[in-house]
Amino acid sequence: MSVVPWFATRYSRLLARLQSRRLHHGLLLTGPPGIGKYQFARLLAKSALCKALTPQGYCSACQSCLLFDAGNHPDMAELVSDKQLGVDAIRGGIAKLHATAQLNGNKVLVIPQAHRMTEPAANALLKTLEEPTDNTFLVLITDRPQQLLATIVSRCEKHVMPPPDTEQALGWLREQGVDDATPALLHAYGAAPFTLLQALREETGIAYRTFREGLDTLLAGGNDAVTLATQWQDSAPSIVGWLQQYAHEQCVQYPNASSFSLFEACTQANRMLQNPGVNKVMILSCLLAEIKQSV
Ligand SMILES: [Zn+2]
Incomplete structure (x- = not known):
C-alpha cells in the first residue's frame, strides 16, 4: 500500500x-x-x-x-x-x-x-x-x-493528521476498486474513506447501497415503512445513522420545519436505541413514515 x-x-x-x-x-x-x-x-x-x-x-x-x-x-x-x-x-x-x-x-x-x-x-x-x-x-x-x-x-x-477532502477520498476509493462511491455514501461513513472501504469489504448487516435502494423505493411509493423496518431491524443503529445523515442533507438543501423535525426524530431514535429491549421495528417504521411524509 x-x-x-x-x-x-x-x-x-x-x-x-x-x-x-x-x-x-x-x-x-x-x-x-x-x-x-x-x-x-x-x-x-x-x-x-x-x-x-x-x-x-x-x-x-x-x-x-x-x-x-x-x-x-x-x-x-x-x-x-x-x-x-x-x-x-x-x-x-x-x-x-x-x-x-x-x-x-x-x-x-x-x-x-x-x-x-x-x-x-x-x-x-x-x-x-x-x-x-x-x-x-x-x-x-x-x-x-x-x-x-x-x-x-x-x-x-x-x-x-488532516482528513482528505471529498475529491481526494473518492479518487482514492476508485483506486481501491470502489467505482460508485458518492459524496453521500462517504459522508454516511463519517467522511472516513478507510471506514467505508472496510464496511464495503465486510458487508456485514445491511449494506449502505441496499439501504439507499430501499429508501428510494419507499420515497417513490413502492414499499411501505413497516415492511422495510422489519427487514432492517437487525441493523437498526446503522440504519438510524444513515437516516440521520439523509436528514442532515435535507436540512442543508431544504432548511424548513419538516427537515429539522426529521433530524430531531433521528437524534431521538438514536438515543432510544441505547436501551436494550426497545422495539426497533416501531422506531424504524416511525422514522421511515416521517421521511415519506416529509417529501
Ligand atoms: Zn527494504
Whole structure:
C-alpha cells in the first residue's frame, strides 16, 4: 500500500528526517477515525526498518521489508487492543524495544488506540519516552488525544493528521476498486474513506447501497415503512445513522420545519436505541413514515 495523497507531503518530510537520522523517537498521530493514521504509521515503521531506504521510501525487497510484509519482523511490535491496554501489554512492547535489534537496525513499537492505555500503562510508557533507547521509535495513534496523559503528549512530537477532502477520498476509493462511491455514501461513513472501504469489504448487516435502494423505493411509493423496518431491524443503529445523515442533507438543501423535525426524530431514535429491549421495528417504521411524509 502506498501513502494516501492527503498524507503524502507529511510522509516525504518524515522520510527525509528518518534518512538524516533526525526523526523524533516518539511520534503521536492524531486526527479523526478512518482516515488512514494506522496505515500511515505502518508505512513509517516499514521505512524505519528498511535496509535500503530511499527518499521515496522503503525498498520492498530487502530482508527487513520481506519480513515486515510477512507480518513477522522481529524488531516491530504493535499493541492492538479492543479493550484497555494494561501495564503488562505495554511492558511487553517496551521489552521488545530494549532487546538488541535482531536485524541490526531500528526497532519500532506502534500503539494504535493509544487512549486505551490505563494510567499505570501510560506511566510505564512514559519512562521509555523520557529515556529512549538507541534506534527505537514509538508511534502512538489516537482519535482522542484529550484522553491521553498530558505528560505522554508533551513527550511526543505531535502530528495532527488532516482528513482528505471529498475529491481526494473518492479518487482514492476508485483506486481501491470502489467505482460508485458518492459524496453521500462517504459522508454516511463519517467522511472516513478507510471506514467505508472496510464496511464495503465486510458487508456485514445491511449494506449502505441496499439501504439507499430501499429508501428510494419507499420515497417513490413502492414499499411501505413497516415492511422495510422489519427487514432492517437487525441493523437498526446503522440504519438510524444513515437516516440521520439523509436528514442532515435535507436540512442543508431544504432548511424548513419538516427537515429539522426529521433530524430531531433521528437524534431521538438514536438515543432510544441505547436501551436494550426497545422495539426497533416501531422506531424504524416511525422514522421511515416521517421521511415519506416529509417529501
Ligand atoms: Zn527494504
